[in-house]
Amino acid sequence: MAALFVSDLHLCPGRPRTCRLFLEFLSGPARQAESLYILGDLFEYWAGDDDLDDPFNAAICAALRALSDTGVPLFFMAGNRDFLIGETFARAAGLTLLPDPALIETAGAAILLTHGDTLCTDDDAYQTFRAEVRAPAWRQAFLSLPLAERKARIEALRLQSETEKRGKPMAIMDANPAAAAEMLAAYGCKRLIHGHTHRPAWHDIKVDGQPRERWVLPDWHESGGYLACDAAGCRLLNWPTAASVQQKKKSGKN
Numbered sequence: 001m002a003a004l005f006v007s008d009l010h011l012c013p014g015r016p017r018t019c020r021l022f023l024e025f026l027s028g029p030a031r032q033a034e035s036l037y038i039l040g041d042l043f044e045y046w047a048g049d050d051d052l053d054d055p056f057n058a059a060i061c062a063a064l065r066a067l068s069d070t071g072v073p074l075f076f077m078a079g080n081r082d083f084l085i086g087e088t089f090a091r092a093a094g095l096t097l098l099p100d101p102a103l104i105e106t107a108g109a110a111i112l113l114t115h116g117d118t119l120c121t122d123d124d125a126y127q128t129f130r131a132e133v134r135a136p137a138w139r140q141a142f143l144s145l146p147l148a149e150r151k152a153r154i155e156a157l158r159l160q161s162e163t164e165k166r167g168k169p170m171a172i173m174d175a176n177p178a179a180a181a182e183m184l185a186a187y188g189c190k191r192l193i194h195g196h197t198h199r200p201a202w203h204d205i206k207v208d209g210q211p212r213e214r215w216v217l218p219d220w221h222e223s224g225g226y227l228a229c230d231a232a233g234c235r236l237l238n239w240p241t242a243a244s245v246q247q248k249k250k251s252g253k254n
């Protein structure tokens, strides 16, 4: 059995295929997992746990709950888009909230987890914005606004962020390798897993002359993917896999 890691699903009603793939993942490979870690940006945005009445959000929450009810431990770390997820959602979905970063132990090995946005240290404007919206006072003030107003403000922020991203060099929006090495060194850990950059990869790095691993999770859109880690190591897997597509054809579903 392996611990599975996913991130950057960006689920929203406008992406029905991605949602279907994720639901199939939850009722498929995730059922056989030792545990499932969702490392942020599960949702395209999250306006607050009082938005759980929304049928789309309720359906995703119920699917997570169904997995958790089968006994698979489920963990969630917030991303930059769904950092307003709180204890109410966590209880409803049957998952445990993790801080960012979080040091976990699975299959006898320590693994450091982070969403990944704090590693983008070359993007000063983003880090300033992040510090502002992650302050407890900002969170409290924002969550006290009416839900409709929160949604309108988030929509405006998303448009602004899309425009800004177009003007930024790609390199600025990637994880800074030195920041990743520093994080590993600070926790004395050999393996780091993060998402956010949408650049799935396995980076073999050196920290203080010692071999270390940095795994970057893929985002989900037309297809998805996940990282599986067990005593033998980690591997990035596509979802859906060729095998499951085959299986689905045989059973006549699509």
Ligand SMILES: [Mn+2]
Binding pocket: 008, 040, 041, 079, 080, 081, 115, 117, 195, 196, 197
């Ligand atoms: Mn992100």
